[in-house]
Amino acid sequence: MIANSKGFSAVIGTVFMVLVMMFLSTSVFLWTLSQNTLYNQELKEKNQVELDRLNERVTASSVNYTGSAGTISVQVELENNGASAVHITTLWVMDATVKKYGFNDTLDLNLKPGNKTYLTGENAVDVNIAGANATDTLNSWFVTTRGNNVPLEKDQSVIVAQLAQGIGSLAMDFSSFKYYEVTGKQLGSPQSGFSIPGDIPIVFSMYLTNLDEHYTKVNLTALSLLWLYPAAGAKTAKFPIAKVVNQTLATFDFQILEFGKPTKLFFGTDKTTAGNVKGTLCAANLLLYGKIGADDYGQNIPFVSVYVQS
Amino acid sequence: MRKMLKLLLRKRAVTPVISSVILTGAVVAVSFVVLSWTQYRSSAYNEQYGDAMDADIAQLKERLTFEYTFYNGTQDNLLVYLMNSGTIDNVTIQTVYVKNSTWFKTFSESDFDLKFFNETSTPSLDVGEEGYFVLSSLDDLVADTSYSVRVITKRGSTFDQAFIA
Numbered sequence: 001m002i003a004n005s006k007g008f009s010a011v012i013g014t015v016f017m018v019l020v021m022m023f024l025s026t027s028v029f030l031w032t033l034s035q036n037t038l039y040n041q042e043l044k045e046k047n048q049v050e051l052d053r054l055n056e057r058v059t060a061s062s063v064n065y066t067g068s069a070g071t072i073s074v075q076v077e078l079e080n081n082g083a084s085a086v087h088i089t090t091l092w093v094m095d096a097t098v099k100k101y102g103f104n105d106t107l108d109l110n111l112k113p114g115n116k117t118y119l120t121g122e123n124a125v126d127v128n129i130a131g132a133n134a135t136d137t138l139n140s141w142f143v144t145t146r147g148n149n150v151p152l153e154k155d156q157s158v159i160v161a162q163l164a165q166g167i168g169s170l171a172m173d174f175s176s177f178k179y180y181e182v183t184g185k186q187l188g189s190p191q192s193g194f195s196i197p198g199d200i201p202i203v204f205s206m207y208l209t210n211l212d213e214h215y216t217k218v219n220l221t222a223l224s225l226l227w228l229y230p231a232a233g234a235k236t237a238k239f240p241i242a243k244v245v246n247q248t249l250a251t252f253d254f255q256i257l258e259f260g261k262p263t264k265l266f267f268g269t270d271k272t273t274a275g276n277v278k279g280t281l282c283a284a285n286l287l288l289y290g291k292i293g294a295d296d297y298g299q300n301i302p303f304v305s306v307y308v309q310s
Numbered sequence: 311m312r313k314m315l316k317l318l319l320r321k322r323a324v325t326p327v328i329s330s331v332i333l334t335g336a337v338v339a340v341s342f343v344v345l346s347w348t349q350y351r352s353s354a355y356n357e358q359y360g361d362a363m364d365a366d367i368a369q370l371k372e373r374l375t376f377e378y379t380f381y382n383g384t385q386d387n388l389l390v391y392l393m394n395s396g397t398i399d400n401v402t403i404q405t406v407y408v409k410n411s412t413w414f415k416t417f418s419e420s421d422f423d424l425k426f427f428n429e430t431s432t433p434s435l436d437v438g439e440e441g442y443f444v445l446s447s448l449d450d451l452v453a454d455t456s457y458s459v460r461v462i463t464k465r466g467s468t469f470d471q472a473f474i475a
Contacts, residue, residue: 042367147375147395
């Protein structure tokens with residue numbers, strides 16, 4: 001039977017045909033499978049991207065709008081509370097009062113997980129909106145590279161600001177009321193300002209915080225001063241606002257008070273003394289004058305008593 | 311030598327050999343034709359399937375984020391600000407619909423001009439790029455009514471955003 005070669009070629013032909021068919025179908029099947037794998041891989045990556053986007057947790061708080069005449073300066077505190085790094089590209093500001101909007105797409109902020117950044121002072125973000133004012137109703141949001149919008153949230157400090165409106169926009173930290181003895185232009189070490197020497201040049205200092213309801217900057221001029229006057233007698237003592245750089249008196253130009261930022265102010269010169277009111281208990285008034293935004297501003301803070309040693 | 315010559319001169323059974331050779335040749339030729347046709351068909355299928363898969367993958371990678379949508383009631387136009395937040399370049403907008411439950415309007419590619427924020431026109435947005443377009447002649451939108459804008463890309467992805475006129 002083995003030696004009988006009849007029909008042998010048919011068997012070989014069939015086997016050959018089956019092999020060819022198997023080769024073709026297997027190659028098509030494997031190729032299709034590889035394409036499906038590619039698709040599934042891409043689907044997984046897409047899901048990961050969506051997951052990363054959903055897990056982005058950035059909070060923008062302590063928002064403060066300043067500026068006027070079409071340029072709104074946005075000060076904000078940004079914190080990345082998520083697990084992945086965040087890249088922020090654009091800030092949008094919508095002015096609901098004038099129904100206009102603007103954006104700043106030059107931001108290039110990278111926030112690592114847990115990182116906090118303060119966009120205040122020089123780092124504040126400016127947005128141009130024609131006809132907009134900081135006192136308008138403003139809504140704003142950041143846009144991240146992953147496509148999330150981060151709304152800017154106004155915090156509760158506005159309540160404090162509203163309260164401060166009862167007495168004025170500037171609040172004084174009484175515990176920071178100090179004086180420095182002046183030698184030449186150099187300031188000595190700080191001492192409690194409630195009892196001061198009467199016959200040597202001194203400079204007062206204290207922290208003031210701008211709690212303006214509309215978060216507008218206050219700019220104090222050289223007219224501002226600290227005024228000491230006793231309960232009896234016509235003599236008084238005046239200490240003009242001063243600038244101190246590295247514990248040294250410098251020429252005063254102006255003093256900016258940004259919203260919510262405690263700022264140390266100095267009053268006095270290398271020659272100012274309280275010699276006129278020696279041995280008396282004086283009322284101390286802070287006479288502050290300057291601009292709030294584009295408008296004039298004046299405030300008197302009268303709550304300190306100072307004893308001038310004889 | 312003589313035997314060999316004798317064998318060559320014998321003409322019996324020559325016809326079956328020739329016919330077998332012809333038959334075998336024909337079968338082999340037809341087999342190769344069938345093989346190459348099958349291979350052609352299968353590679354055409356592969357190519358088609360590959361193209362479809364590539365298109366699906368590219369579509370998956372597309373993502374447009376609406377940064378802001380502003381309806382200007384005085385000029386009757388809608389400004390749509392977008393960012394390519396996907397993972398593929400060349401996102402081209404083909405069609406835009408503005409609609410609500412009772413009304414819709416279609417804008418084809420030639421009806422609007424996609425621009426970068428610096429006002430330069432662009433046919434498409436690459437990854438991370440921001441751009442905007444203006445849809446005009448939207449004078450039949452009713453104030454304080456909710457509408458949605460649907461952007462359809464050339465790859466077939468759709469992205470929606472609601473806005474109030």
